[in-house]
Amino acid sequence: MANKIRVIHCLNQFFGGLGGEEKGGLAPQWFEGPKGPGLLVQQLSADIEVVGTIAVGDNYIAEHPDDGGREIVALIEAQIARDPDLRPDLVMAGPAFAAGRYGMSCGAICQAVQEQLHIPAVTAMHPDNPALDIYRQALTAARAGVDVMGMRDAVDAMVRVGIKLVAGEAIIPSEDGTIPRGLRRNYFADATGAQRAIEMLLRKLNGEEIGTEYPMPAFSRVAPAAPVADMAKATLALVTSGGIVPRGNPDRIESANASKYGEYSLEGLDRLSAESHQSVHGGYDTTYANEDPNRVLPLDVVRELVREGRIGRLSETYYATVGNATSVKRAEAYGREIAAKLVNVGVQAVILTST
Amino acid sequence: MPTAHICSIVPISKTVGANRIIPSVAIPHPLGDPDKSPAEEKAIRRRLVEMALQALETEIAEQRVFD
Amino acid sequence: MTLTLLRHSVQTVTLGGTAGITGGTLTVDADALCSHLQTRDDRLTSIQIGLAVPGDATRIVCVKDVVAPRTKKAGKEPGTGTLCVLDNVAVVTCGPIVAFQEGIIDMSGPGADYTPFSRFPLVVLEIDVGDGVSPHEHEAAVRSAGLDAAEFIARSCIDADPDVIEMVAWEPPHGGPELPRIAPELPRIAYLYMVLSQGLLHDSYVFGRNAKDGLPLAVDPRAAFDNAIVSGNCVSACDKNTTYHHQNNPVIAELLRGHGSRWTFVGVVISNALTRLAEKQRSAAAAVKLVADMNVDGAIVSKEGFGNPDADLMMILRGLEQAGIKASAMTDEFAGSDGDSQSLADAAPEADAIVSVGNANERIELPAMTTVFGPLPDVTRLAGGYPHSLREDGTMEVELQAIMGSTNQLGYGRLSCQEV
Numbered sequence: 001m002a003n004k005i006r007v008i009h010c011l012n013q014f015f016g017g018l019g020g021e022e023k024g025g026l027a028p029q030w031f032e033g034p035k036g037p038g039l040l041v042q043q044l045s046a047d048i049e050v051v052g053t054i055a056v057g058d059n060y061i062a063e064h065p066d067d068g069g070r071e072i073v074a075l076i077e078a079q080i081a082r083d084p085d086l087r088p089d090l091v092m093a094g095p096a097f098a099a100g101r102y103g104m105s106c107g108a109i110c111q112a113v114q115e116q117l118h119i120p121a122v123t124a125m126h127p128d129n130p131a132l133d134i135y136r137q138a139l140t141a142a143r144a145g146v147d148v149m150g151m152r153d154a155v156d157a158m159v160r161v162g163i164k165l166v167a168g169e170a171i172i173p174s175e176d177g178t179i180p181r182g183l184r185r186n187y188f189a190d191a192t193g194a195q196r197a198i199e200m201l202l203r204k205l206n207g208e209e210i211g212t213e214y215p216m217p218a219f220s221r222v223a224p225a226a227p228v229a230d231m232a233k234a235t236l237a238l239v240t241s242g243g244i245v246p247r248g249n250p251d252r253i254e255s256a257n258a259s260k261y262g263e264y265s266l267e268g269l270d271r272l273s274a275e276s277h278q279s280v281h282g283g284y285d286t287t288y289a290n291e292d293p294n295r296v297l298p299l300d301v302v303r304e305l306v307r308e309g310r311i312g313r314l315s316e317t318y319y320a321t322v323g324n325a326t327s328v329k330r331a332e333a334y335g336r337e338i339a340a341k342l343v344n345v346g347v348q349a350v351i352l353t354s355t
Numbered sequence: 356m357p358t359a360h361i362c363s364i365v366p367i368s369k370t371v372g373a374n375r376i377i378p379s380v381a382i383p384h385p386l387g388d389p390d391k392s393p394a395e396e397k398a399i400r401r402r403l404v405e406m407a408l409q410a411l412e413t414e415i416a417e418q419r420v421f422d
Numbered sequence: 423m424t425l426t427l428l429r430h431s432v433q434t435v436t437l438g439g440t441a442g443i444t445g446g447t448l449t450v451d452a453d454a455l456c457s458h459l460q461t462r463d464d465r466l467t468s469i470q471i472g473l474a475v476p477g478d479a480t481r482i483v484c485v486k487d488v489v490a491p492r493t494k495k496a497g498k499e500p501g502t503g504t505l506c507v508l509d510n511v512a513v514v515t516c517g518p519i520v521a522f523q524e525g526i527i528d529m530s531g532p533g534a535d536y537t538p539f540s541r542f543p544l545v546v547l548e549i550d551v552g553d554g555v556s557p558h559e560h561e562a563a564v565r566s567a568g569l570d571a572a573e574f575i576a577r578s579c580i581d582a583d584p585d586v587i588e589m590v591a592w593e594p595p596h597g598g599p600e601l602p603r604i605a606p607e608l609p610r611i612a613y614l615y616m617v618l619s620q621g622l623l624h625d626s627y628v629f630g631r632n633a634k635d636g637l638p639l640a641v642d643p644r645a646a647f648d649n650a651i652v653s654g655n656c657v658s659a660c661d662k663n664t665t666y667h668h669q670n671n672p673v674i675a676e677l678l679r680g681h682g683s684r685w686t687f688v689g690v691v692i693s694n695a696l697t698r699l700a701e702k703q704r705s706a707a708a709a710v711k712l713v714a715d716m717n718v719d720g721a722i723v724s725k726e727g728f729g730n731p732d733a734d735l736m737m738i739l740r741g742l743e744q745a746g747i748k749a750s751a752m753t754d755e756f757a758g759s760d761g762d763s764q765s766l767a768d769a770a771p772e773a774d775a776i777v778s779v780g781n782a783n784e785r786i787e788l789p790a791m792t793t794v795f796g797p798l799p800d801v802t803r804l805a806g807g808y809p810h811s812l813r814e815d816g817t818m819e820v821e822l823q824a825i826m827g828s829t830n831q832l833g834y835g836r837l838s839c840q841e842v
Contacts, residue, residue, distance in 0.1 A: 137762050172842060184761035184781045185842045186822075188535075193752050193833025194672035194722075197777045198611075198680075201720045201750040204775050205609050213778040213838060214755065216769045224374035224415045225357040231408045239358075242385070256658060257756070257783060257821060282658070283729055284697070285624055287557070288384040294400065295387025301401040310408065323729075330758065339356070347356065349411045351404065352373075354362035355382050363699055364730045366737070367767045382620065382697035382730060 004049040009038040010093040010109050016055030026057030040155045058101040061108045069112025095124035095144045095154035103131030111138040120165040124158040141179045228349045237315040237347040241323030242296040242355040243281030255282030261321035261334045271300035281322045284355045359407035375410040376420045423502040425644045428584035432511040435543040441578035465563040468550040483796035484524040486515045487568045488664040493576035501644030506580045510542040515568035516796040517549040525659020525826035533788045536828040546795045609719045612688045618726040619694040625654035638693035638709035646671045660782040660829040672834045688716045695731040710741035723751040736770040743772040750775035754829035757781045780829040780837035782822050790816025
């Protein structure tokens with residue numbers, strides 16, 4: 001007979017039968033075997049054995065945001081050290097239904113288990129659970145109802161998804177009843193892109209559901225920063241996504257999907273030149289930028305404006321990366337880091353040039 | 356801190372959320388124009404940077420294109 | 423007027439011997455081809471001709487273009503007359519990198535699944551040019567060599583008996599509200615075909631002319647099969663439309679297939695994606711007008727490249743919607759290696775019928791290969807490659823971005839992307 005899938009089940013104080021709201025601060029506790037909904041897990045699948053249960057108070061992780069997940073991981077590791085047969089194939093958390101704090105707890109636990117123990121984790125919650133605002137991308141979460149009335153269905157879904165996770169199968173929201181993580185994953189369709197485009201157009205012409213393969217995103221907005229009262233008194237920094245780097249590309253910034261940005265000195269330079277700098281951006285014809293890099297990073301005129309007093313000071317450090325195929329998420333991260341560095345050295349305004 | 360974005364494809368800059376946008380010459384040479392003389396190019400470049408400075412000094416409530 | 427395709431199905435390719443095709447075996451006289459190319463262009467200092475066969479542990483790097491050998495046997499108008507076509511073979515040009523964007527073709531292993539060019543034999547030209555040759559000249563020389571080689575090979579088969587004779591009939595249907603519509607119950611569909619035209623290694627050529635000029639233009643759909651569009655770009659191997667892709671445009675092929683039975687294929691408008699905002703707006707508006715003048719119900723839109731061409735796509739989709747034309751479009755995505763980032767640089771609510779041809783940032787682990795055409799160390803400089811991509815043992819991790827045709831936006835392949 002094939003080995004059963006070993007599961008450690010995490011739940012809150014209530015479903016663990018340890019008390020109500022008053023026990024909300026309960027630190028993680030270990031119990032051998034299944035408890036509460038864990039018994040239902042075992043009932044619903046002959047392939048699963050719940051080898052242990054961890055109960056933790058709904059408020060505990062909220063009150064220990066940094067360490068909470070790590071503590072659960074440490075507790076699991078301690079059990080494994082004591083008895084290797086307790087090493088789980090899968091960790092289950094919840095179902096949390098629409099309960100926000102319980103959802104946060106499940107989210108933190110699943111994320112920690114995945115990242116630190118490299119064990120698959122599954123949870124179940126209602127699609128409107130506020131925990132998804134934070135944990136959506138990290139979680140494999142089966143869709144559950146609003147409350148405990150939907151317990152059986154939720155556990156059933158969690159079990160089915162969990163078994164697939166352990167088998168290494170791809171989880172698809174429309175097929176497996178999971179909450180979309182907001183991640184894009186490639187797959188091979190039966191028809192070519194051209195065929196799919198034509199069929200999609202016909203559906204649109206016939207007034208049928210279009211079934212677009214890429215729903216348009218809503219980009220996040222940042223509130224405009226307050227202006228600088230007078231640039232003549234301010235420090236300006238230059239940043240570019242046009243890939244202008246010192247000749248030789250000392251940091252080896254990639255021509256596309258750049259994994260880094262560079263921090264370079266402008267000291268002693270009145271202007272950029274074909275000898276001093278080059279463009280490593282792979283997304284445009286770099287001939288003109290290489291001939292005269294000031295066409296992308298306007299050092300020459302900025303220096304003049306400083307001399308004339310129109311700009312107070314130019315920061316002698318500029319930042320450059322390549323904006324070609326670099327994902328928005330990475331670009332946001334670079335922006336945040338660069339901004340922090342600029343603030344640190346007293347820069348008050350930035351000119352960002354792009355190609 | 357305020358940032359002035361000098362770029363050619365204004366719709367993209369707007370879509371990704373830049374607030375102070377200065378339309379530039381063209382993708383391969385945002386602050387230059389190889390069809391012009393070096394002196395004319397520099398004048399174009401200077402005008403774009405001055406526009407950017409103006410944008411940095413302007414109070415705005417929402418995204419604005421400065422040109 | 424009909425287009426007649428004399429199709430020769432190639433099973434095997436040999437280099438050396440009398441050029442021609444017999445019983446499915448194509449013989450390429452490599453020496454003659456070499457001299458032919460060098461005589462025509464003295465910028466070429468070195469030409470090595472090799473063969474890449476499906477299933478072999480062969481890798482081709484710094485691929486600049488892939489060209490199907492086909493030559494005009496009779497007729498003048500592009501898209502009409504008689505074409506001699508060799509199927510299941512292509513010429514591939516590679517060699518020292520010109521600038522960043524050239525791609526990889528693996529003939530076996532996991533990478534082979536992501537390129538259409540691993541499925542049939544390839545005649546590989548490794549080309550180098552003289553030291554004084556500028557990047558623009560380098561690109562032009564290699565491009566011409568690839569086209570000349572394909573023509574040379576096709577010419578050697580021009581009198582052989584074809585395996586299949588295919589007749590492709592198409593007439594521009596009557597347009598305009600006052601003229602009778604053919605098969606009025608069928609939807610009228612046009613194809614808006616964007617090609618890249620943005621400078622060195624970002625250009626395309628339509629009827630021999632740089633796509634920066636003379637577009638948008640309404641053309642006979644069959645012109646694409648007749649070598650009307652040539653690629654002069656490598657914006658990232660994943661979504662570069664190779665000359666081969668243009669010659670075998672899948673949208674045109676599918677629309678012709680259903681023409682008269684499922685829809686009326688009204689026509690094709692070729693348009694360009696330029697580098698200045700005003701030019702983009704002008705081209706988009708003009709292309710939309712040409713489509714609207716065809717009195718269509720719907721349009722398929724394809725593009726090339728990513729980033730700023732996303733803006734052209736959105737302009738076109740908005741314009742078509744405003745003109746009362748329903749559209750669907752194909753695009754690839756750059757959603758980050760984990761698929762967690764915004765996929766496109768621009769967005770519009772009118773873009774509600776989008777086919778995704780894949781996330782090009784997804785990473786793939788490629789095994790070492792026994793035979794490598796082209797300069798392997800240059801892989802680390804490819805768009806989609808990283809400084810650490812290539813390992814000492816010859817294995818590499820790259821993004822799909824670096825693989826030729828992996829996210830082709832003419833919809834040639836079956837790769838797609840979904841939310842999980």
